[in-house]
Amino acid sequence: MSTILRREVPKIIVMVFGILMILGSYTTIPIFDTIKAELTSWTMTISAVSVWLGAVYATYANYQLYQRNKKDGTVHLIYFVVPFIVFGLQFGAGILYGVESAQYLWYFTNIYSNIGATVYAVMFFTLASSAYRTFIASSWDATALLAGGLIYTLRQIPLFQAWLPGIVGFGEWVMLVPNVGGGRGAVIAAALGALALGVRTLMGQEATVTEGA
Amino acid sequence: MAGIMELLGMALGTFLIFSTLSMLYKDNPFFRVGQMAVLGSSIAHFILLNMQTVYNNAWTPLIGGDILMVIPLVLGLLMYSRLKKSTAWLARYPSSVLIGIGTGVMVAGTVSGQVLDQIAVTITDVLNGGGINSMIIAVGVVTSITFFVFTKEHTGVVGSSAKIGRKFLMISLGANWSGELVWYLTQLVGRLMYVKNFLTALMGG
Amino acid sequence: MSFLSKLGNIDYRWLYITSLILTAIPLFVPIGLTVTLSEPVKDYYAVIQDLPEGSVIAVSFGGSAALLDEQEAQFLATWKTIFSLGHKVLFYSTTEDGPMILTNHLGDKVKPEDYGYTYGVDYVELGFSPLGEPGQASFATDIRGVYQVDRRGTPLDDLPMMDNFNNWEGIDLLIYQYTSCTDIEFAVRQWTVPYQTEVIATTLGCCGPMAAPYYPSQIAGFLSGSGAGTELEVLSGNPGPGAAMSDSKSIGILPQLIFIAFGNIAYFAKMYSKEEER
Numbered sequence: 041m042s043t044i045l046r047r048e049v050p051k052i053i054v055m056v057f058g059i060l061m062i063l064g065s066y067t068t069i070p071i072f073d074t075i076k077a078e079l080t081s082w083t084m085t086i087s088a089v090s091v092w093l094g095a096v097y098a099t100y101a102n103y104q105l106y107q108r109n110k111k112d113g114t115v116h117l118i119y120f121v122v123p124f125i126v127f128g129l130q131f132g133a134g135i136l137y138g139v140e141s142a143q144y145l146w147y148f149t150n151i152y153s154n155i156g157a158t159v160y161a162v163m164f165f166t167l168a169s170s171a172y173r174t175f176i177a178s179s180w181d182a183t184a185l186l187a188g189g190l191i192y193t194l195r196q197i198p199l200f201q202a203w204l205p206g207i208v209g210f211g212e213w214v215m216l217v218p219n220v221g222g223g224r225g226a227v228i229a230a231a232l233g234a235l236a237l238g239v240r241t242l243m244g245q246e247a248t249v250t251e252g253a
Numbered sequence: 254m255a256g257i258m259e260l261l262g263m264a265l266g267t268f269l270i271f272s273t274l275s276m277l278y279k280d281n282p283f284f285r286v287g288q289m290a291v292l293g294s295s296i297a298h299f300i301l302l303n304m305q306t307v308y309n310n311a312w313t314p315l316i317g318g319d320i321l322m323v324i325p326l327v328l329g330l331l332m333y334s335r336l337k338k339s340t341a342w343l344a345r346y347p348s349s350v351l352i353g354i355g356t357g358v359m360v361a362g363t364v365s366g367q368v369l370d371q372i373a374v375t376i377t378d379v380l381n382g383g384g385i386n387s388m389i390i391a392v393g394v395v396t397s398i399t400f401f402v403f404t405k406e407h408t409g410v411v412g413s414s415a416k417i418g419r420k421f422l423m424i425s426l427g428a429n430w431s432g433e434l435v436w437y438l439t440q441l442v443g444r445l446m447y448v449k450n451f452l453t454a455l456m457g458g
Numbered sequence: 459m460s461f462l463s464k465l466g467n468i469d470y471r472w473l474y475i476t477s478l479i480l481t482a483i484p485l486f487v488p489i490g491l492t493v494t495l496s497e498p499v500k501d502y503y504a505v506i507q508d509l510p511e512g513s514v515i516a517v518s519f520g521g522s523a524a525l526l527d528e529q530e531a532q533f534l535a536t537w538k539t540i541f542s543l544g545h546k547v548l549f550y551s552t553t554e555d556g557p558m559i560l561t562n563h564l565g566d567k568v569k570p571e572d573y574g575y576t577y578g579v580d581y582v583e584l585g586f587s588p589l590g591e592p593g594q595a596s597f598a599t600d601i602r603g604v605y606q607v608d609r610r611g612t613p614l615d616d617l618p619m620m621d622n623f624n625n626w627e628g629i630d631l632l633i634y635q636y637t638s639c640t641d642i643e644f645a646v647r648q649w650t651v652p653y654q655t656e657v658i659a660t661t662l663g664c665c666g667p668m669a670a671p672y673y674p675s676q677i678a679g680f681l682s683g684s685g686a687g688t689e690l691e692v693l694s695g696n697p698g699p700g701a702a703m704s705d706s707k708s709i710g711i712l713p714q715l716i717f718i719a720f721g722n723i724a725y726f727a728k729m730y731s732k733e734e735e736r
Contacts, residue, residue, distance in 0.1 A: 046342045050349040057350055061357025061592075065652060073599060080596030081603040082325035083354055085311040086347050087588040089329025091303040095296045096336065102292070115282055119289050126293030134301040140561050146258065148523065148558055150266040152298055154447070155291040156524025158273040161444045164437030165277050168477060169470035171434070172717040176725045184420045186718075188427025189434075193715070196435050196663070196685045198491035199708035208494040215670055216497070217386045219428045221393015222421030224371050224671040228394070229401035231367035238360040241352065277474055302554040302586050310587060314606050358592045362647025366676065370651070374675040425667060432664035432683060434714065435707065436528050438481070439663070439684045442706040443527025445482050 051244035058242040098123075126151065188214060263451040270444050393421040460731060466724025473717050481710030489705040492692075498666075499689040502658050502679030505631065506539055513630040514623070515540055516548045518594070518645070520636040523555040525662065529637070531687025531700030532660040533559075534568055536633065538696040541573035546619055548629070550584040550597065550605065553637075557586050557609060578617040585609035594648040598626045598655075626653040633658055634677075639665035642672060650676045660686075 057079060063069075064076025106120040130147040137143045177183040194200040195211020240246045269290070272283035307326075315322040328350055334343035375394050378387035396418030399411055407415045509515070521529060540547055547570075551557050560583055564570060570581050584605045587593060597604045601624050607613050614620045622628070632655050634645040642659055649655040659669055659680040666682025673680060681687060685707075688700030 046345065050345040053346065053349040054353040054356070057353030058357035058360070061354055061595075062361050065358070065361030065595075077596055077600035077603045078321065079354055080358065080592040081310075081600070082328070083351055083592040084587045084589060084596075084604065085307065085322070085325035086329040086332070086351060087590075088303040088306040088310070089326060090332035090347070091300055093332055093335075095300060098292065098296060102289075118282075119285050122286055122289040123293030123296070126290045127297045128293075130294050130297035131301065134297065139301055139305070139558070145558065145562070146262050147294060148298065150262040151269065151290055152294040153523030153526065153555070154266040154444075155269050155273055155287055155294075156522070157440050157527055158270045158444050160437055160524065161441035162273060162277060164434070164441050165474050165477065167430075167434055167437055168473055168714045168717070171430070171714065172470060172473060172721050175718050176721055178725060181419055181423050184423035185427040185430075186722075188424035189431045190427075190715075190718070192428040192431040192667070193434060193711065196431070196683065197708050197711055198493050198685075198704045199712075201494045202491055205494075208496070212496055213386075214424065215428055215667055216673075217389050218393060218421055218424045219667045220670050221390045222397045222418070222423075222425035223668060224375065224390070225394045225397025225400070225418060226422065226425065227367055227671050228371050229398050231363050231371075233401075235360060235363055235368070238356045238363070241356050242360070299554050302557070303588065305585070306587050309585065309607055309611075310605065317606075354592045355590065358595050359647065362591075362643075362651050366646040366651040367643065370676060371671065428667040429664050432662070432666055435685065435711070436663040436683055438707055438710055439528045439703055440525075441478075441481055442485075442703045442710065445485055445706070446702070449485050 047247075055242055055244055058238075188219065192219075260451075260454055263447075263454060267448050267451045270448060274444075392417070397421050460727060462727035463724050463731065465720035466728075468717070468720065470717075473713055476713040477710055480712060481706050484705035484709050488702075489708070491704055491708055493685065493688050493701075493704060495689050495693055496686070498670075498673055498680050498682070499686050499693065500679075501674060502681055503539065503690060503693050505656065505658050505678045506536075506543065506545075509543070509545060509630055511544055512546060514546045514548065514619075514628055515631045515633060516550070516629045517633045518552055518589075518635060519549055519556045519560065520552040520634075520638075520641065521556055521559045522553055522637050523559060525637055526559065527703075528662055528684050529635075529660065529687065530563075531684050531691060531698050531703075532681045533563060533635065533687075534698045535687055535690040535694055535696050535700070536660065536681075537563070537568045538698075539690070539694045541568065541570055541575060542694075542696075544573075547581040548584065548619070549582070550589075551586040552589040552593070554586055557583075578612070579619055582614075582617055582619050583609045591644040591648060594644050598648055598653065600625060626655055629655060631656050631658065633660070635660045636665075637662055639668045642669050642677065646672055646676045 060072065060075050060079060064072040102120060102123060106116055109116040126147070130144065130151075133141065133143040133147060171189075175182075175186050175189065177186050191207070191214045192211050194204065194207045195214070200207050237246065269287045272287040275281055276284040307329075311322050311326055315326070328347035331343050331347050334340040371394075375387075375391050379391050396414045398418070399414040400418035400422060402411065402415070405411055506515075521533065537547075549560055549564075551560065564583070570577070575581050584601075585608065587604055589597060589604070593604065601620075602614055605614065608617065626649065632645065632649050634642070634649075634657055636642065636645075636659065639661070642661070642665070645657050645659065650657050657677050659677050661669060661680065661682055663683025663685065666680065666686070669677065669680050669682065681690060684700055684703055687698070688704055690696075691698045691700050
């Protein structure tokens, strides 16, 4: 009974819900349309309700990090406490004044979006230094990589659009012809793989999907 | 003239920009503090917005008489059962619902949208006199697909085709890299503009 | 080691410093370079232009606050274009950051009221819901199944624009604004394939090459990166933040290109000197 509840029932749920979605997409029978609309709306509620789980796991990971490093000094206590302080202040502002209030937007703009944007800015430097080492025309494959990258980069930069007028058309050609050739092949190959995995999942043969959950 | 809170916010933001950029030199406490701050801020933001979603899209309809909303609410709560080992298996139920719905919806659209339509447009372009470009695309599509055939050894015709396909895929990867590089550069420009705006506001501009 | 070979071993911190300095200079000393228009951007604009007056456009808004530098020009130019043509707009956010960005932009930078729009009659904001692919499918078939109220808490039935309108049939164009490269597949699978809804997209620069295979057969046009946003600003005659960034990008990229050239020169110099030794 325990095995049935823990293993077989989840597989049946996956199969039933999956087939209902497929029927809703491929048939014109109104009841399946209604069921599809209702069930797909459930996914948003399930995701939204379970968001606190992420907070719990993040807190636990932060605590473990502190436990591993606390012998190295009190600075790790500061690292441990800072997320809670910022969380408390921002969460409080959101509850008291609303998420569209100036108070909440102060935290949103100056901390959340600012640091997030800066992390991507840092990635420019790391990508640039790695490209310096790796974008070498040492083989035909590497040359193709370098050519595709350089031509499309030059096409995007206004300075080179002015210096090399032909680069715009050439860069667009690279994106819309060889890139589409390779990209479309990758899309089809990935779709076939996803279909195979999807069918296996619906037939209950992908145990890692349900048992790992 | 910027208000005092706005100025304080920009000062904090500028400090956080430089603290994050400082990791390019080496890992340091300022960088770590910034990262911990954004962790707390992100969690607060995601929780608030999702609580609002639950209230608007599930709780309010439930109170208004839509009894079916009990089911996704209960399933969402069942996700928390994974926090305890003895009850963790209960979380398989909401996960299975999500996987079943997500897989069904994906499978339904993939056959047409990403396989048949993509093949059709490739062939149609060639047959409709799309010229040399459509031929190049068709060659690229066929050869890139052979690159992903792992059930046959890449020798002979298949091997040659896969080699050509790899070139097309490398060009695609190069174009993707280029897009990323210019994107990250744009982000850097944006942050420098933020700092410039702060300095301008500080000087009374 | 010859001088040319040493070009491959320069301390990469020189790359960081030169990039930072050259990127910052045009912020104080603008150059004013022009941009050239590309086909996907022209098609994107043409699709909006060709809609009959009063058409309903659904904007699936997946913007991220951390990525506004890259996408703000796209958003603002698109909305200015739509509002100036008098189309009705239904905004729905698929990311947690979406509502905040819309509050900021539609309340401050592009006010629909400045174009004669009235909330509830000409445009509606539905707020955030964690719509993945199933959510898009749900929205396309039953809008009220996903959103019972708009972002201000008003029931949809009380909004004149939402009269007799609850699914894909009432939508003439979907503008799919996303940041995760593979998400374009959601729009193709859940809008284009089942309902043949016309779809155009805005995304990051790195996602443009991944959207290209779907263009123009399944997505009629797309904007990829801030450069495309700048192109739309120029094309539509709506100046915005994109132009201010163009000069910095032009000069800031130069160290990267020079260092890649150095790396290749060093590689071939080493190869040539090894061959000479033999």
